[in-house]
Amino acid sequence: MCFRDFRDAKRFSLLGYYAITCLALIYASDAGATTQFDTCPEMCRCIISQRSVTEEKIFKNVVCRGVIRDIRLLHMPQKTEWLDLSKTSLQSIPSYFFIDHGVVELTELDLSYNNLSYIDHNTFIGLNELKYLNLNYNKILYFEPNSLLYNEMLTHIFMKGTDVPLPEEGSLVVSHTLKLLDVSDCRISSLPTLVFSELPYLLVLNISRNPIRRVDVKILENLTWLRELDVSKTDLKCDQNLASLADWGKAYSVRLTGYPCKNGHNEEAVFRSNRRKHTTEGPEWPTPISEVENANDFEESSFVRTNLTVETDDPADEASIRNQTMQLQKATQR
Template sequence: LKTLRLSSHNAEWGPARALELYPDSLNGLKQLTELDMSDNNLRALPAGFLCPVGNLQALNLTHNRIRTAEQLGFADMNCSGGSELQLLDASHNELRSITESWGISRLRRLQHLNLQHNNISELSGEALAGLASLRIVNLSNNHLETLPEGLFAGSKELREIHLQHNELYELPKGLFHRLEQLLVVDLSGNQLTSNHVDNTTFAGLIRLIVLNLAHNALTWIDYRTFKELYFLQILNLRNNSIGHIEDNAFLPLYNLHTLNLAENRLHTLDDKLFNGLYVLSKLTLNNNLISVVEQAVFKNCSDLKELDLSSNQLNEVPRALQDLAMLRTLDLGENQIRTFDNQSFKNLHQLTGLRLIDNQIGNITVGMFQDLPRLSVLNLAKNRIQSIERGSFDKNFELEAIRLDRNFLSDINGVFATLVSLLWLNLSENHLVWFDYAFIPSNLKWLDIHGNYIEALGNYYKLQEEIRVKTLDASHNRITEIGPMSIPNTIELLFINNNLIGNVQPNAFVDKANLARVDLYANQLSKLQLQQLRV
């Protein structure tokens, strides 16, 4: 026997029910390499329980009720049991403290130690002593406020340290000293301030790839904080209170491709802020207080592909964007942008997604989007748009989805009909009175025009073969009648509820072979005959 899994789910039968173990329960299992004892409501492993399984490599004790580290079965062992162990998972227990006497120092081959989701508030400086092969340690989701000096000093092979979601307010000097193999450090969800994250905190971590400091209490970033993190690729500083970043703070990070600064207190993006970030691909700056973007701020970030500036205080499209020729997605939603001109998106020839929702944009005119030939998704919802000039989208041959809901449009004749790639169009909650299927492109599949003042689903040219709409929401309008030409033959889902429909013409739904649902409630129908419902 090499693998033994035993999960009794005793806790589901009652809080007092626990699997009974005896010191000789595993006698004879000399070849056992993997033992899973999760979810048994265990309080402890008896002394000597692991002695018969000298070749054990993985031990899973998750989702039990073990309260002290000494009850994990390694303290006071007088045998070689556990000497081959490489993975110990004691997560989701009730451990409160880890002392130097829990016996784990004998596990010279241990590589993975999982202690997350416990109640650990105390950690001895010798808790990890002897674990020279340790690669990954997970202490996340506990109640640690501080860490002892030298905690990782004996584990030079560490690759990942997970300390997220604790209550850490400080880090001892030299905590990560000489951990030159370290690749991942996660300190998110703690209470660390800028006074305790300084130029010595991450010194020497020359191979670090991922650093997560999100959801802490940092207020500024010193230019020396990341001075030796030459191979860092992902830096997460989201949800702090950062109001100031010194010039050239990111200069050493010439391999960084993802930087998250969202939900902070930045007011200005100055020219030297992103110096050195030559391969940066994704930059997230939403939910700050940004009102000033200096023109040269992105001059060294020419490889940027995703930029999120939403939920700030911008009143215009920053000219600095013209340096981002490789940009694919741009989010400027939830700002105070009132207008933009023919030069606003200059050089953004690779942009495919543009989000401008919830601004104060007025009318759309020809030329505004002329520099965006690759644009496929455009979100202009929740603005103040009253009119769109014909030809405004003539240069956007690849547009597939447009949101214009919650504006003040009253006429769309000639605006969208030529957009051959358009599949998805939302015009809901505008001021449309007149609608005709000649207004929409032939390949459109999804159309939402609910919440307008439309009185009829017009089809002046009696188009059917040319219409491919599958989902149509025309609810909450003023439609009075439905006939065969009011509904495309390709329709699958039709919502015409909350109108003024008093008449459904005979055969109105005939030839709609794919029709799956029609909502007609909240209208003014007084009678219906079966022939009116024929499909």
């Protein structure tokens, strides 16, 4: 290339410099985005989801192990749908964490076996696709009842072994989509009247392994869609005080798992004589992705997908995983 004078050469040199600078900035930006959102984080195991050879590889399933000192430094792929942060010594989750990090497509979130003590109104904000939330074996000191109100796809909450304090007034959880609630092994000795009052479409309630001596049927009046109540390994005794619970179960066709009074040759009472709902009002529940044989059989790390194999801590879970939520599926078909 020929230049007529020095100014032309200088102008061309400056244009080349600016072009190279812009390309470098674009490359750095892309590289930063890839590093932050499209690569598997340290201490994590990611499984690639790719429907075809030509389709972009996406990390949709992320399992993290090890101590996470500050979750804000954990940059997860934005397309993550299944996230396992169990046993990572988490102590807190900042408000708006998931939405601030662009991780808003989660359908399943496992936070079990951590040190979470506080769940506030904004902890899970933005997770509009969330269906399964596992909080098992955290030591929850405060749980904001409305913290899951806007997670409108949520169907399962597991709070086993959390010792979650029950509110004296109002509902423990407010959700118009929840199907299963597990508060087993939480050292619950009594149930306030309104503790489940804002769960109108609940199908399965697990209060097993708690030192509960009495269940007032007034507590269950708002659970008009309930199909199963698990009271196994509680302090309920087969006496006259329990007769009202049996009558309620029979009247509304609710399965009482672990019912202490023997019914014939069975150790639990199963009532199917009447249906309390004769209309088609209410939501049409999709078939559960994760199957649960009953509320007491679901354990942590038991999610299974067609494109994902998740390692479990207990080898016995391998057999139970294949037989999960069949009871819940049958209940929705009755």
